[in-house]
Amino acid sequence: MRITVCRKGHFSAAHRLHNPNWDDEKNQRVFGDCNNPQFHGHNYEVIVKVTGELDPETGYLIDLKILRDMINEHVLDRFDHRNLYTEVEDFRNLNPTAENIAIVIWKILREKIDKKYEIKVTLYETERNFVEYEGQ
Amino acid sequence: MRITVCRKGHFSAAHRLHNPNWDDEKNQRVFGDCNNPQFHGHNYEVIVKVTGELDPETGYLIDLKILRDMINEHVLDRFDHRNLYTEVEDFRNLNPTAENIAIVIWKILREKIDKKYEIKVTLYETERNFVEYEGQ
Amino acid sequence: MRITVCRKGHFSAAHRLHNPNWDDEKNQRVFGDCNNPQFHGHNYEVIVKVTGELDPETGYLIDLKILRDMINEHVLDRFDHRNLYTEVEDFRNLNPTAENIAIVIWKILREKIDKKYEIKVTLYETERNFVEYEGQ
Amino acid sequence: MRITVCRKGHFSAAHRLHNPNWDDEKNQRVFGDCNNPQFHGHNYEVIVKVTGELDPETGYLIDLKILRDMINEHVLDRFDHRNLYTEVEDFRNLNPTAENIAIVIWKILREKIDKKYEIKVTLYETERNFVEYEGQ
Amino acid sequence: MRITVCRKGHFSAAHRLHNPNWDDEKNQRVFGDCNNPQFHGHNYEVIVKVTGELDPETGYLIDLKILRDMINEHVLDRFDHRNLYTEVEDFRNLNPTAENIAIVIWKILREKIDKKYEIKVTLYETERNFVEYEGQ
Amino acid sequence: MRITVCRKGHFSAAHRLHNPNWDDEKNQRVFGDCNNPQFHGHNYEVIVKVTGELDPETGYLIDLKILRDMINEHVLDRFDHRNLYTEVEDFRNLNPTAENIAIVIWKILREKIDKKYEIKVTLYETERNFVEYEGQ
Numbered sequence A, B, C, D, E, F: 001m002r003i004t005v006c007r008k009g010h011f012s013a014a015h016r017l018h019n020p021n022w023d024d025e026k027n028q029r030v031f032g033d034c035n036n037p038q039f040h041g042h043n044y045e046v047i048v049k050v051t052g053e054l055d056p057e058t059g060y061l062i063d064l065k066i067l068r069d070m071i072n073e074h075v076l077d078r079f080d081h082r083n084l085y086t087e088v089e090d091f092r093n094l095n096p097t098a099e100n101i102a103i104v105i106w107k108i109l110r111e112k113i114d115k116k117y118e119i120k121v122t123l124y125e126t127e128r129n130f131v132e133y134e135g136q
Helices: A023-037 A064-079 A096-110 B022-037 B064-080 B097-111 C023-036 C063-081 C098-113 D024-035 D062-079 D098-112 E026-037 E066-077 E100-112 F023-034 F063-080 F098-112
Strands: A002-013 A040-053 A117-122 A129-133 B002-014 B040-053 B118-124 B131-134 C002-015 C042-054 C119-126 C129-133 D002-015 D041-055 D119-124 D127-133 E003-015 E040-053 E119-122 E130-134 F001-014 F042-053 F117-126 F129-133
Touching: A002 A064, A002 D098, A023 D024, A023 E003, A040 B002, A040 D024, A064 A096, A096 A129, A096 B002, A129 E003, B040 B097, B064 B097, B097 B118, B097 B131, B097 D002, B118 C042, C002 C063, C002 E100, C023 C129, C042 C063, C042 C098, C063 C098, C098 C119, C098 C129, C098 F001, C129 D127, D041 D062, D041 D098, D062 D098, D098 D127, D119 F001, E003 E066, E003 F098, E040 E066, E040 E100, E100 E119, F001 F063, F042 F063, F042 F098, F042 F129, F098 F117, F098 F129
Parallel strands: A040 F042, B040 C042, D041 E040
Antiparallel strands: A002 A040, A002 D127, A002 F042, A040 A117, A040 F001, A117 A129, A129 B002, B002 B040, B002 C042, B040 B118, B040 C002, B118 B131, B131 D002, C002 C042, C002 E130, C042 C119, C119 C129, C129 F001, D002 D041, D002 E040, D041 D119, D041 E003, D119 D127, E003 E040, E003 F129, E040 E119, E119 E130, F001 F042, F042 F117, F117 F129
C-alpha cells in the first residue's frame, strides 16, 4: 500500500533577493522591495511529504517522530533565526528565493531520507505565496 | 528544474444556482438553499498554481508580483463584490457552481499566462467545500 | 468561579449596504462596491462568548451542545443562504453592516439566553474585517 | 471536463498505538507516548477528494450535500467521540495509526461512492502531522 | 506601560466527562457522547496571556522563551498524550470539562508565574468550542 | 451603542534584539538567537481594534476602507520589507521587540485616528507568540 506522510515545521529568517551578476539598478527593478540591502524576513512554513510503502507491522510509513527530528535537525535548526543571504552556506552562490529555498530543503532531505521514499517539499513564504518542489 | 509557484487571493460575491432549462420545482429539489432566488454569497479563496522550469538567473519560476497582479486584475477585480449570477458575463449561460467558477478562472488565466506553464486552480467556496481544476 | 465559554458558527449570506434616506450618488460614494444593487456576499463567522458562574456539579458554565443548538436555530438557520437585505426581517429597516449584524445577533441571543449570563458577539465578515459587540 | 471536489469534516477520538505481536517493551520503544495504555486523543480532520467528469446539466461533479452526508454517516458518526482502539470494529486487528485510519476511511468510502469517481483521503492527526491515501 | 504577552501551546489528550455522584443514566443524559466510558480525545490548544508592566531595559514584559518553557514543563508535558480522566492527578476529583481544564491550567501557572503579572488562559477543545478563565 | 471594529494587516520585516547599553555577552545571554547580528525576520500580523459609538446613519463605527487605508499607509507601508533595527526611524533608540513594535504602532495610529475612538493593537510575531497593547 502506497501512502504519503506529511510533517509541517516553521522557521523565521531574514533574506534579500540579489543577483551578483547584475548591477544595482537591474536588481532593484527585478526584485523590487525584496532587493532591499538591509534585508527583510519571513516566518517560513515547510511541509515535507514522504511517499512509499506502508510497513504493515507498525502501521507506519515512517515514524513521524523520526521524520520530525530529521527536519528539525537538518532544516529548521540550520535556517531558524538566521540570515539566509549572509549566513547560510547553501545560499552562498544561490539567490534565496522561495523556489531555491524549497529546492535546497529538498536536496538536504534527499541526502538524509532513505531512497525508497519519494519526497515533496512545500514552502510557504507567506500565507499567500508558496512553492512546491518534488525533485524533477 | 521543474517547480510549482502558488498564489492565494480572495473575493466576495453573491450567486445562486439555477438551471434555466428546469422548472422551479426541480431547481429547488436539486440545488436546495443554493437556489434561493434572492441570492446568497461567499468569501471565495482562489489558489493559482503555476508549474514550469525554474529560471536560474532570477531563481524565480515566475515573478510572484506579476502573477499576483494578473490574478488581481483578471480574476479578483472581475468577481469581487459582484453577483456572479446576474452581473458577470462569464456566467451568463453557465451555472456559477464552485466547479464552474474554478473552470472559468482557469480559462481566464490560461489566456493570460504563457503556455510554457501548466496551471491548476483551487477554489474554496467555504473552508470545508472546495474544488480543483487543471484543464483536463 | 467566573468563566467564559465560546462557540463559533458559520453562515453564508448575500447583502448590500444602502441607506434609503440618501440618494444613489451618496450611497455609492459612502458604501462603494458594498452598495452594488446586485448584491455580493460573505461567509460570515460568528463567535458567541457567554460569561457567568461555573456550575460545580457539571463543571460546565453552560452545556456547549445547548449553546450550539441555540445559535444554530436562532442565528445560523435564520441567516444562512439568505439575502440579509431583502429577505431577513431584522434588516427591513436596518443597514446590514457587520456592526448591525453583530448587534442583531446579540439582541436575538439576549432574548434566548438566561439573563444571569453576559454575552459578547464577534462577527467576522472576512478574515481581516470583524466586529465585536457586548451590549453596551 | 475532469474536476475534483473536496469536503472537509472533523471527528474527535481516543486511540493508542500497539502491536499485539510485540511485548510491552518493544511497543513502548517503537510507539513511545502513543503507546500509553490509558489512551490519548486527537481532533482529526479528514478531507475527501472526489475526481471525475463534470455533469454539464448541474454544473456539479457530485452534489456536495450528498458527499457531506455520506462522510457524516459513514465516517464521522462512526468515529466521533469513540475510542478507535477499543470500540471501532475497523481497528479490531489494525493499529489505529494515522496511515491506517486514512486507509480505513478510503475503503469505507470506496464502497459507498460510485466507481466512476476516484477518491483521495487526507487525514490530519494534528495541524503538523497528516497523511494522504488514494488507494494504490 | 501596561502590556500583554501571549503564548500558544498544544497538547493531545483523552478524557471523558463523568460525575461520580450521579448514576449512569444521568451522566449519559447530561454529558451525552462525552460520557463514553471508553474515552475520546482532543487536540487542545492553550493560549496563556500575561499582563504587566513593560521592562524598558529589555523591551520585554516577560521573556517569551521563559514563558514558553514554563508552559511546556508545567502544562504541556503534564497533559500531552495522557488520559486526563484516569492519569492526571489534577482531575482525580474534578470533571475534565474544558472549563475545569482551563481553571486547572490557570492555577498551575498562577503558582509559577510572578504575582506582579495577571494571567488569563484560553483553552480550545476544538476550533469551535473554547473557554476563557482569568482567575475571578 | 458602543461597538468595536477590527482590521487585520500583514507585513514582513527583518530585525534583531539588542540593547546598546549592554556588552555582547549580556545581549547574547538575554536575547539568544534573537540577538543574531546578521538579523532574522518574521511575517508580522497586526490587528487594530477601534472602539466607539456606532453612527446610526451609516451603520458603521468607522468606515473599514478608511481604517484599512490608514493602517496600510502609516503602518504596513512603513514597515513592510524593511529592517526594523537599521532602517525604521521609530526604532532608532528602541529595541524592536514584539512589545515595542505594538506600542509604536499604537502610538502612530493614536496620532491619526480620531480621539473619540479607543484603540487596541494586537501584534503576532509568529502564530504562537503575540502581544496586545491598548495605551495604558
